[in-house]
Amino acid sequence: MSKGIFPIDKFQKIPTPFYYYDTAVLRKTLDTIKEEAGKHANFIVHYAVKANANAKILKIICQSGLGADCVSGGEIRAAIQSGFSPVHIVYAGVGKSDWEIELGLDHDIYCFNVESIPELMVINEIAEQKGKIAKVAFRINPNVGAHTHANITTGLAENKFGIAMEDMEYVITEAKKLKNIKFIGLHFHIGSQILEMSDFIALCDRINQLQSQLEEHHIVVENINVGGGLGIDYDNPNENPIPDFKSYFDTYAKHLELRAGQQVHFELGRAVVGQCGSLITKTLYIKQGTYKQFAIVDAGMTDLIRPALYQASHKIENLSSEDKVETYDIVGPICESSDVFAKAIKLNACHRGDLIALRSAGAYGEIMANQYNCRTLPQGYLTEDL
Numbered sequence: 001m002s003k004g005i006f007p008i009d010k011f012q013k014i015p016t017p018f019y020y021y022d023t024a025v026l027r028k029t030l031d032t033i034k035e036e037a038g039k040h041a042n043f044i045v046h047y048a049v050k051a052n053a054n055a056k057i058l059k060i061i062c063q064s065g066l067g068a069d070c071v072s073g074g075e076i077r078a079a080i081q082s083g084f085s086p087v088h089i090v091y092a093g094v095g096k097s098d099w100e101i102e103l104g105l106d107h108d109i110y111c112f113n114v115e116s117i118p119e120l121m122v123i124n125e126i127a128e129q130k131g132k133i134a135k136v137a138f139r140i141n142p143n144v145g146a147h148t149h150a151n152i153t154t155g156l157a158e159n160k161f162g163i164a165m166e167d168m169e170y171v172i173t174e175a176k177k178l179k180n181i182k183f184i185g186l187h188f189h190i191g192s193q194i195l196e197m198s199d200f201i202a203l204c205d206r207i208n209q210l211q212s213q214l215e216e217h218h219i220v221v222e223n224i225n226v227g228g229g230l231g232i233d234y235d236n237p238n239e240n241p242i243p244d245f246k247s248y249f250d251t252y253a254k255h256l257e258l259r260a261g262q263q264v265h266f267e268l269g270r271a272v273v274g275q276c277g278s279l280i281t282k283t284l285y286i287k288q289g290t291y292k293q294f295a296i297v298d299a300g301m302t303d304l305i306r307p308a309l310y311q312a313s314h315k316i317e318n319l320s321s322e323d324k325v326e327t328y329d330i331v332g333p334i335c336e337s338s339d340v341f342a343k344a345i346k347l348n349a350c351h352r353g354d355l356i357a358l359r360s361a362g363a364y365g366e367i368m369a370n371q372y373n374c375r376t377l378p379q380g381y382l383t384e385d386l
């Protein structure tokens, strides 16, 4: 079985479970983004902080020149503390609190991605109190489906996100009447873990259609933000550590009909950090059930919730054993039946104390960890920390 490369001796000294981030993979990913996006003069890439806000990871991403896409005041603070300039911060979210809007205005962030008229009115009001002009883009719900898990599609009419397409012109017209609002663009995001370029082509087609509609009313759009969503290869992290950024950016370059001077913004999360991270856990017990053999590990759904939340599958490797493979259900210690990482998978024979890696856990892993069952949050270590 092909396995990833890990500093196992160093792992032995760290209390499990913990996250390990391979910074060589992260840096190579960032270099590839720079190279592929850089082929298109008007492409600007932001990192979606929600995927992983580990301060050391944020610093590396910031140093590579990406902007930040935030969805809360806490993320805006985390991004600024890690060095992101507010002028490269975009802020989305369907329910922005007043203090979060104030924070964004105080820092003069690049743009608020606005999701409703009531939100627009509140931003205008708070901006007026502060004597500021808020730059806004409208998040339009393009009613484009994505071939991904139902819980991570966001661009369908039934989802809570964004403004309906039929309301777009009205909302822009209203915004233009407001003294403390400057309309600067349109924002979209159709979902996450998308591997079929046809989904992004469908989004481009819809944006082209909406742009033509706006042009008829002489409405100029400076910025098109297409969101994120590029997926990673969860089954083969060793063979495909770097997502297919070339196809991704080329798809947008080919299918999006841009007007003179328009900039295209991307908000990539999972594709940036997913493959560099692994959750490292220790085998506690091997238990023979009536029908199954369980490997009970010391990490649980509190450390990595994706399998329980969206039936996500992470490749699992036994880093301590080369013994003949056996079949296991890999389960955690949490008092919930859904605390299962994988069912009936083949793994080199497990023994108490073996180190197990759950791969491709850099995105929506550590950041979603919680303390249910009064557990301690897992720590994150980078290659250079060990």
Ligand code: PLP
Residues within 6 Å of the ligand: 048, 050, 051, 069, 092, 154, 189, 191, 192, 193, 227, 228, 229, 230, 267, 268, 269, 270, 271, 363
């Ligand atoms: N932008 C917005 C508005 C999002 O909601 C998300 C994820 O939920 C992202 C970007 C990042 O998505 P991904 O990690 O799939 O690239």
